[in-house]
Amino acid sequence: MSNNDNLKLENQLCFRLYSLTKLMNRHYSPVLKKLGLTYSQYLVMLVLWENNTTTAAISVKALGEKLDLDSGTLSPLLKRLEKQALLSRLRNSKDERSVEIKLTTAGCQLKALASGIPAQMFSVTGMSLVELHTLNAQLDNLLASMNTR
Amino acid sequence: MSNNDNLKLENQLCFRLYSLTKLMNRHYSPVLKKLGLTYSQYLVMLVLWENNTTTAAISVKALGEKLDLDSGTLSPLLKRLEKQALLSRLRNSKDERSVEIKLTTAGCQLKALASGIPAQMFSVTGMSLVELHTLNAQLDNLLASMNTR
DNA sequence: TGAAATAAAATTGTGCACAACTTAAATGCG
DNA sequence: CGCATTTAAGTTGTGCACAATTTTATTTCA
16 A cells, blocks of 8 residues: 555545444444433443342443443433433442442343344344454454553 | 343444444544544545645535535534635535535645554554454445445 | 542533434426 | 426534543542
8 A cells, every 4th residue: 555545535444443333323223212222321221231130239430441431421321311210320328429320120121122132233244153253352452452552 | 152141241343343433533533633633524634635636626415425424414514624724615506505625725735744644543553454454354344234234 | 637639420511423304406207 | 387306505403422620529648
């Protein structure tokens, strides 16, 4: 590739990632709309569903670390999910700086409605399971590299 | 992978793409800030720099097709770039529905300041050129699949 | 102990991305 | 021709993402 081509749109990895993320979102949106969720809200619910009870709590801070999002993004998003009665937000009495997030019963129940989404989205990719795992591993490497430079 | 794991965050391709796109953006932002550009504005400039003159024009429509963005995103973004005197917006006299975008002299000149960005960002990925091309090809396949389902 | 430093959320402001809609212009076709 | 249809931009409203700042609580350590 000549130096003249470095700035061509078609040669940018970042543009492919950007386009794919938008395209992924467009495939998820109509499916998630049936659950009343946006894509980002779905990611939050995925974390909460991993401890699928109304008793387990996770702080906004820990949620932010898992999802790589700050309180500026999470605070209003969590308020919207609370308004939908999918989760509760409660100050930690041991440390009043922290806010603990718990699923409500409705939030727990929503998991069942989401159970078919991963398979449905996988079929949209047109990939085999092996290809998926290979790509996941490559992207993990790239994430690791870019997090340390 | 068991069915129980389908909804785990760590198993989602979409989350990797989402995280990578955000991470990519964070690497670009401080670099682009020196040019007074956001990441999306940079993508628009990449398209315009491919015909690096003040005479070539591209319609908002064509720009939207290249970048996969609609007028709701592009109209305000292009106004901001016009305010920065990097481009001009002019109704097409042959078809008054269309608005034609042209680089200004300053817009053309900015390309030189951006010339080192692709190499700089490539180094952040930690990949070899072969790895980059392989990944680009895989992502192109994925984009093609997801655009037809 | 108590002032300085650190930490967690929330708030404010900017700029996307996109759905839904409006406006104005061009096209098509009976 | 004339009217319905289509097309291109722009507008409005919602929800992120994130920088910068504020508020309140906790920790540190002289």
